[in-house]
Amino acid sequence: xxxxxxxxxDDLYPDAIRKTKxxxxxxxxxxxxxxxxxxxxxxxxxxxxxxxxxxxDVKDFPHIKAIADYISRNGKLALEDKDGNLYQGKDEYxxxxxxxxxxxxxxxxxxxxxxxxxxxxxxxxxxxxxSFESACRLWARDCLGDYDYLMTFHFEYxxxxxxxPHCHILLSTLGKDKKRLHxxxxxRAVLREHFAVCLNRFGIRANCTTRFxxxxxxxxxxxxxxxxxxxxxANKERAQVYAIAKKRKKTELTNNQQARIHEASEAIRQxxxxxxxxxxxxxxxxxxxxxxxxxxxxxxxxQSQNPVHQExxxxxxxxxxxxxxxESQQQKIVRVFNEQKAERIRRMQAMKKRKxxxxxxx
Numbered sequence: 380x381x382x383x384x385x386x387x388x389d390d391l392y393p394d395a396i397r398k399t400k401x402x403x404x405x406x407x408x409x410x411x412x413x414x415x416x417x418x419x420x421x422x423x424x425x426x427x428x429x430x431x432x433x434x435x436d437v438k439d440f441p442h443i444k445a446i447a448d449y450i451s452r453n454g455k456l457a458l459e460d461k462d463g464n465l466y467q468g469k470d471e472y473x474x475x476x477x478x479x480x481x482x483x484x485x486x487x488x489x490x491x492x493x494x495x496x497x498x499x500x501x502x503x504x505x506x507x508x509x510s511f512e513s514a515c516r517l518w519a520r521d522c523l524g525d526y527d528y529l530m531t532f533h534f535e536y537x538x539x540x541x542x543x544p545h546c547h548i549l550l551s552t553l554g555k556d557k558k559r560l561h562x563x564x565x566x567r568a569v570l571r572e573h574f575a576v577c578l579n580r581f582g583i584r585a586n587c588t589t590r591f592x593x594x595x596x597x598x599x600x601x602x603x604x605x606x607x608x609x610x611x612x613a614n615k616e617r618a619q620v621y622a623i624a625k626k627r628k629k630t631e632l633t634n635n636q637q638a639r640i641h642e643a644s645e646a647i648r649q650x651x652x653x654x655x656x657x658x659x660x661x662x663x664x665x666x667x668x669x670x671x672x673x674x675x676x677x678x679x680x681x682q683s684q685n686p687v688h689q690e691x692x693x694x695x696x697x698x699x700x701x702x703x704x705x706e707s708q709q710q711k712i713v714r715v716f717n718e719q720k721a722e723r724i725r726r727m728q729a730m731k732k733r734k735x736x737x738x739x740x741x
Contacts, residue, residue, distance in 0.1 A: 380415065384683065387676040388414035391669075392421075392588060395568040409521060409573040412587055418676070420586025421593055422694040426503050428578065428585050429545075430571040432562065433497035435552060438489040440480050443549070446497060447472055450531050450547035452538060458529040458549075461519070472529060479527060483553045493559065496552055500574060501545035502583065508534050508544055510581040515546040518577045522570050526560060527551040592669065594702035596662050597711070643712040653710045663705045673699040 392414040412420075419425075437443055451458050454469040466472035479485060485494045500515050512532055519530060530548045533541040552560040562570070575587035590596075646653045655663070673695060680692030706714065 380685075380688065381679075381683070384676075384679045384688065385414065387672070387679050388418055391672045391676050392417040392592060395565065395572045395587075409569055410576040411569060411572045412575055412579075417586060417588050418691060418695060420584075421588055422691065422698050425584050425586040426506075427593075428571060428575045428587050429499070429501040430567075430574050431497075431499040431501070432567055432570070433499075435493035435496050435560075437495035437497075438486075438491065438493050440476070440485045440487055443479070443485065443495050444473070444476055446495070446549050447476060447529060450497075450529075450549060456531045456533070456537060458531050460529055461524065461527060463516075466529070475529065479551050483551065494551065494553060496550050496560075498548040498550055499545055500548070501543060502578070502585065504535075504543040506544050506583055508532075510583050511544050511546075511578070514574070514577040514581045514583060517580070518574050519548060521577070522573060523548070523550060525554050591665065594699075596666070596703075596705045597708055639707075639709050639712075643709040646709070646713045647716055653707070653713055655710075656707060659705060659707055659710070666702075666705050670699055 394414070395411050396409075437446065447458065448454070448469065450456075451469075451472065454467070454472075457465045457467045458472045458475075459465055460475065466475060479494075483494055500518065502511060515530070515532070519528065528548050528550045530546060532544070532546050534544050535541055550560070554560065572587040575585040578585040642653060677692045677695040677699070680688045680695065683689060683692070704714075
């Protein structure tokens with residue numbers, strides 16, 4: 380592959396590792412995906428990895444013990460340490476936690492300093508479980524080797540609440556040198572990308588790109604909104620509860636959700652479009668830059684003599700020409716409503732026309 384093609388792809392899908400001023404980070408020893416792999420992953424819609432790095436808010440021993448009980452489902456699932464040793468039951472892993480408390484002087488009550496954090500590694504339903512376990516162990520050894528941790532796996536056969544394979548890690552954030560783990564945004568991106576490398580190494584197709592380069596501009600649901608949505612099994616049930624709650628002046632929806640619904644309903648009632656918020660204007664500008672980079676990269680690939688590169692160029696052109704518009708959730712609600720309304724009107728007019736033609740024929 381020519382350097383020109385690689386450069387255009389690197390501009391579109393940049394490397395997660397970037398050296399900071401005069402500082403060489405430990406993350407630079409980790410493997411990342413190249414831009415060519417990412418490009419194929421985007422156009423093929425390869426599953427994206429999920430690495431959730433919890434906040435450093437575990438500041439006392441009871442909290443650490445509660446997390447261990449939760450991820451082990453109160454001792455039903457075995458916990459595994461960095462050396463591969465298994466601990467079955469609360470008594471066994473409780474001894475490990477007591478060792479952490481002694482070594483790191485973890486208090487019984489919050490004194491302001493963090494001593495642990497949770498990490499979740501996840502992939503979609505249908506992922507090979509044995510390969511997933513191997514990839515998670517490799518990732519933990521590569522990325523967390525300087526710290527103590529306990530990990531376990533939740534699969535459908537072992538946990539009734541689980542719908543997709545995921546790995547829980549309880550990480551002690553105080554290293555052997557007594558320095559606390561601190562992760563920059565760049566380091567977080569590298570950790571996520573290295574998980575994709577580990578999965579691919581064990582035969583699981585995985586990609587790691589940002590939501591924006593895949594055309595996703597609407598922010599994902601917050602944990603609070605996700606939990607609220609889980610309370611209802613269907614949209615119809617959610618609508619009924621919301622209608623009842625509205626009459627009672629009390630709702631299960633968050634304040635942000637209520638504000639968005641109100642803005643969209645007012646726009647529909649008045650027959651007006653919602654003007655772009657400043658954030659949407661900024662995103663539209665960024666989308667224009669993204670499309671220019673994608674067009675350049677696809678053009679270089681199409682000029683290649685390699686048929687595989689030409690196919691990638693064609694698929695990239697098609698993918699980026701069919702991205703969803705940049706809009707807020709409120710604007711999308713109004714747009715979809717107007718499109719459905721226009722479609723109903725079109726069908727009614729077509730029906731009237733057919734009836735009129737049938738009447739003239741008689």
